[in-house]
Amino acid sequence: MNAWITRLTCAAGIAVCAIQAHASDDAGKRFHAIYTQEWAWRQTQFSGEDDENQQGEQADHLPQVDAATQAMRERHWADVLQQLDAISAKDLHGDDPINYAVYRNQIETLLAAQRNRMWQMPFNSDTAxxxxxxxxxxxxxxxxxxxxxxxxxxxxxxxxxxxxxxxxxxxxxxxxxxxxxxxxxxxxxxxxxxxxxxxxxxxxxxxxxxxxxxxxxxxxxxxxxxxxxxxxxxxxxxxxxxxxxxxxxxxxxxxTLAAEAMPDGKAFYQSQIREYTTLDMTPEAIHSLGLQEVAQIHSSMEQTIRDTGFKGSFAEFLHYLRTDPKFYPKSADELLKNASWLAKRVDGKIGQYIGRLPRQRFAIEPVPPDLAPFYTGGRGGPGLYMLNTYDLPSRPLYSLAALTLHESSPGHALQMPLAAEHQGLPDFRRYTYISAFGEGWALYSEKLGVEMEMYDTPYDRFGYLSYQMWRACRLVVDTGIHHLGWSREQAQTYMRENTALSEHEIETEVDRYIAWPGQALSYYLGELAIVDARAKAEKALGEKFDLRAFHDTVLSLGSVPLPVLQQRVDRFIAEDGVSPYADDGKGERE
Structure with a gap:
């Protein structure tokens, strides 16, 4: 009798397992069909659109951007989201749970932009x-x-x-x-x-x-x-x-200045925070965090000032940095050559910190003169690190190492092509960019420069800290402007008193934050997520922790929401810190 019950139970278990396996296979197939079809549709919709990071093929036309087309896109993405709702992430296996989380975030972001009618404001003070x-x-x-x-x-x-x-x-x-x-x-x-x-x-x-x-x-x-x-x-x-x-x-x-001053402004600003940080943080929480981080970095900056031998106050040191000609390049060539030397030094060290490196190299070129007056100090991406040589008295050499690490390698010019070259990822992960992850990694790259010994003098180290302070200040300034009602002058004063940025950079940066709500929040919150994930892995793994394996794990993701990054690092810990490339024999260089 007991044997018969045992056989019956086992048979029932096999049947249940078979049903579950079938449901899992079905969910996977439906999910693959959804993102494959939508991605192909998305490429046709935006064929001809271009910017400095675009990966698409050249087209013989520009995109349709009229209201009817925008309404059609909104309906399409709403339908895609409904299709995703019909799939349970629990029924997916392998890499698909991560793919699902990343893809769903993409569709929600695209749909939110349509519902906010972002296409009615198709430029900002930085990009048009x-x-x-x-x-x-x-x-x-x-x-x-x-x-x-x-x-x-x-x-x-x-x-x-x-x-x-x-x-x-x-x-x-x-x-x-x-x-x-x-x-x-x-x-x-x-x-x-x-x-x-x-x-x-x-x-x-x-x-x-x-x-x-x-x-x-x-x-x-x-x-x-x-x-x-x-x-x-x-x-x-x-x-x-x-x-x-x-x-x-x-x-x-x-x-008005504040995003919250526009129609349905509070909801709009919260949606921008969600898009650029991939987190559900309130403006109040972000502002408070920013104030804490600014205070912490300020104490490190004070110590670095003492290391230089300067005897004056913090404000006097900032004035000294902004006004002494020795800290600024005398020609565009000097700026470009110094950046090239810094990038080449990174080449000699990078293999100690990252296992898999991209095939694509990058050039270093000046920002085109038609863009330069209102452009950032530098901009990096696949194949190119653009350095702004406009208004040389606003381009300090003491910040050049941090800027180069951020925009070139191991920052944007490494992370973005590495994602594109990752054949194991679906295209929607290889060729899209999530600001919190991408900017977070680039800012973390500046921090990695301390370990790489890229900051040669106390002034270089102060430049690095000033860049960290700059991004921490963004948490305060962005929420200050768009939620707390700060004026343009108030924001500029806050940046002037806490960072070593030049007056020109302060003006262009603050205008950028005013015109681009939420984007400035992505950098520091993204860096904190990577720093916290690394600390968690180091503590959990102890002597098993391998820095190259950790970095390979982070970079293997492509570009993902921060909660997905945290989940992947938890898996990295559970797998004893093994590199995602441990079994393919290509850990050194693909």
Whole structure:
């Protein structure tokens, strides 16, 4: 009797296991179908869109951005989210639970942007749809077909700009715009395109030196077509856009600063916090954390001042750093060469800290002059570290090591191509960027520079601490402006009193925070998540902890929400700190 009951129980258990396995396989297949179809659709929707980090193929057109298309996208992503709701993450196995968490966050973020009608405010004080087109113009082209597609894009600019103007008018009508104070001078990049005649126009750049594989007669024909497109399509579109920006947008833009001052502002700002930090923190909690971190970093800065031998106060030391010419490059070449030397020093050390390195190398180039006046001090990504050589008295050499670690290697120019080269990840993880993770890693890279002995003098170390302070101050300033009602002057004063940033950088950075709510929060919160995860792993693993394996684990994720990072590090600990590449024989270099 007992044997029969045992056999019956086992048979029932096998049946249950079979049903569960079938449900798991079915959930996995449905999930794969959802993200495969949506990702392919997403690529067609934004084909032709470009910025400095874009991975997509060149198109012969620019994206549709009209209101009807935006409404269609909102419906599509709402439907995708409903499909995801029908799948239980518990039924997924292997890497799919992480894939599901990452993908769901992507869809929720995209849908929130549509519901907030972010497309009605398609630029900020740092980045604009019309300047993004310049990155396409600066990219090398390989064959005649690429040039022909590019010329077709030029002919599509008037339609694209017209749709953007209609959208911006709709934003103005409902009080959803950039603050007027952040717009001063931002029209100049439009005027520069209009004023640059003939072959000196930015959009003619690819035609100045064309590949030899294109016959001379074909090159001549393409150049004639390009000049025609620039003269009869591009410049008239920019003239129309400039008139709108100067005569309507800059005059009608809101006079308030806070995101919470816009329609449904509190919910809007909270959604921006969620997008850029991937956390459900309140503005009050972030502001309080920022104040704590600022106080902590300040004490380290005071000690470093003593290490320099300087005898004055904190404020006097900041004045000394901002005004003594010895701390600033005398030429653009000096700045670029110093950055190149720092990056090369990292090359000699990086293998001690990261096991798998990307194949793609990066160049170091100056920020294009049409972008430089309002651009950040540097910008890094796949294949390129751009250094701002505009206004050299605002580019301190004591901060250059931290900036280079952040923007080049091991920061953006390492993390982003490494993700793209990771064949084991689905494309939606290889080619998308989550600010909290990406900026968090880049800021952590600055911190890693201490271990790598990249800060040679007390001034370099102060520059590093000032950069950490800068990002901690962002927690205070962003929430101060958008939640607590701080003025522009109040925010600038806070940055001036706590960081060694130059006056030019303080002005451009504060305007960036005003115009881009929530983005500034991603850096320090992301770094804290990585630092906390490392401390947890070191404590749990003890002598088993391997720093290269930890970094490989973090970087193998691509770009993920911070809770997913924390979950993956918990698994790293449970697996005794084994590198994710331990079994593939490629731990040193892929």
């Amino acid at each position: 749809f019309w300047t993004n087109l310049g990155f396409t113009a600066r990219k090398p082209m390989r064959d005649a077909a690429s040039y022909r597609r590019y010329i077709q894009q030029l002919h599509d600019i008037p339609r694209y700009f017209d749709e953007q103007i209609v959208n911006m008018r709709a934003g103005l009508a409902r009080g959803f715009s950039l603050p007027r104070v952040t717009l001063t001078g931002r029209d100049q990049s439009i005027a520069d395109v209009i004023d640059a005649k003939g072959d000196g126009n930015l959009f003619y750049t690819p035609f100045k030196k064309m590949p030899d594989i294109i016959p001379a007669a074909e090159q001549t024909k393409l150049r004639i077509e390009a000049r025609d497109a620039i003269q009869n399509a591009v410049i008239p579109a920019y003239v129309k856009l400039l008139g709108f920006i100067r005569n309507e947008y800059m005059k009608q833009a809101r006079t």
